[in-house]
Amino acid sequence: MTELPSDPAAWALLAIAAALVGFSKTGINGTSSLAILLFAIVLPAKESTGALLPVLILADLFAIRFYSRHVEWRVLGRLAPWVVAGTAIGAVALWFADDSIMRVLIGAILLAMLALQLWNKLRPRFAGVQSDEPKAPTGLARRSAAAGAGIAAGATTMMANAAGPVMVLYLTLSGFSKLRFLGTMAWFFFAVNLFKVPISVGLGLIDWYTLLMALLLIPAVAVGALAGRALVHRIDQKQFEIATLVLSAVGAALLILSASAG
Template identity: 80%
Template sequence: MTGLPDDAAAWAMLALAAALVGFAKTGINGIGSLPILLFATVLPAKESTGALLPVLILADLFAIRFYSRHVEWRVLGRLAPWVVVGTVSGAVVLYFVDDTLMRLLLGLILLAMLGLQLWNRMRPKAVEPKPPSGLARRSLAAGAGIGAGATTMMANAAGPVMILYLMLSGFPKLRFLGTMAWFFFAVNLFKVPFSVGLGLISWYSLLMALMLVPAIAVGALVGRAVVHRVNQKQFEIATLVVSGVGAGLLILSAATA
């Protein structure tokens, strides 16, 4: 970033995005695509991925505070080397793309992640999934790790990949939330040097994130309070529709640029 936004409408949109980040980290993760879209609306698409990263890290701290006792470290250990591969691959892609192509990539990645969420919702659930073992477990960890690393580096959009992976692994709710919290905190910290090297994070990015801390905190506290009190099915359907429309608009804006 070369400067902070200078109009109230932009700050209002950024504050809403920050609150949604906090809510997604501690409540319903399915809305995690909306802050990506809001940041890409206010800022250049490529620049927005770096500007959002400090906000995500601050929100991760709230999630760790609430759910850290339930983390599954063995799963994170299996994912770690593959996430490194995916993150480095994503950084290479970011180095070569311009803002128009990045807007297109953001839209396509979000649509792909929405497709994963839809597939997970529509697949039969009459029988509880059994945790994979042996070669299947290692293959699943490799695919999820590379996919999560690449999508989080390019678009901060690895949430649906990890949701699907942990669901297929048969995680109960609290262990799911705790493992997600530590996974994204570690991965987002790992991404910082790449984002700095690519010129995506600056002192302005950090200052903006600090200014958005109150919005992050409100979102995180609300997310924790309402996660057990809402009709999650209807909420997620609405979120998928809104995110799908937003991703389509990103692709359209890239095509007409």
Template identity: 80%
Template sequence: MSELPSDALAWTALAVAAVLAGFSKTGISGTSSLSILLFATMLPAKESTGALLPVLIVADLFAIRFYSRHVEWPVLARLAPWIVIGVGAGAVALWFADDAAMRVVIGAILLAMLALQIWSKLKPKTDDPKPPTGFARRTAAAGTGIAVGSTTMMANAAGPVMVLYLMLSGFPKLRFLGTMAWCFFAVNLFKVPFSVGLGLITWTTLLTTLILVPAVALGAFAGRALVHRIDQKQFEIATLALSAVGAALLII
């Protein structure tokens, strides 16, 4: 990102994306897909991944502040080495991808993640689920970690993967939010050197983030206030539908 956006429409869209980024970290995580889409629409798709990353880190800081005591460290320890592998693979893919290819990649990743979330909601629940074996836990951690690392590096779109993994683990809401917060704060910081090396984070990127901090804060406080007061099912359906349309438009 070599220069700041020059028109009011672009800044309005980026501000809305920043609000949604803050809201997704402290409230309903599905709104993060809309942030990705807005950044990829207003900026070149490849550059948008680097431009959004510092905004997400600011949002992560709010989430940690609100939910820092509610975190499942053993889960993060199981995922960590696999996430590192996934980030490396995603960085290699970014090195070779051009802007047109990245629009398709981002759209495809979002559609895949949306399909995963819909499947998790529609899948029949068993009355007597069998506890996973040690091998099953390790396999799930490996698959989740690699998916989280690669999708977050290429498109900042790993939220739905972690949502599904933690939902299937049966975490209560606060522990769910706290674990998500610490996971993505660490992962996003780990991605910074890769993004700088690929030329995706510049001084202009950081200046854009600084300008958008108030919007991130607004979204973060709104998410914290509303997470216990809204009809989550209807909200998630609307978010999934809008994200699916936006992802399809990116591919087209």
């Protein structure tokens, strides 16, 4: 990034995106997809992945402060080597992709992850399952799930900061309670995002302007994080998730169409 945005409308969109990131980290996961799209609208798509990363780390710190006592360290240890492998794959893709390709990649990744979330919600109905309680994988299934989720999360978070839906699916299928889910997500993404920083710097995606932008967006992140914590137990989660899925799907499709038109 060679300079900060000068348009007040651009800063308004960035502030909304930062608040959505904070809300997603401490409240209902899924609004971060909208933040990804807003950053990609204001900034060149490839640069947006680096610009969003420090904002995500700031939001991770709020989530750790609120939910760190509920982390499941064994799950994080099981995922770690696979996430490293997936991140390397994503870094290679970023090195060779130009801006229009990145827009298509980000849109496609979001659509795929949203479809995965939607399938996870609808699958019990199609299968005739009466219980809403997920069954935790065991043995080989657990190791295979960790490998697949780790590689997918590493690749998608490096390319588009969009690993949230992967981890939502993995932790939901593992039978996590709400607090264990939030605490484990907080530490997972804090560690992964810190790991991505030197890679993003090496790829030229993070510089002093990027860090300054993140500092200026701290108030918006804080507002979103506090709102997420306050509302997580007080809203109709099912309706909110449906709205988020629809809006994210529309945004991802528009991102792909804009790249094709360009």
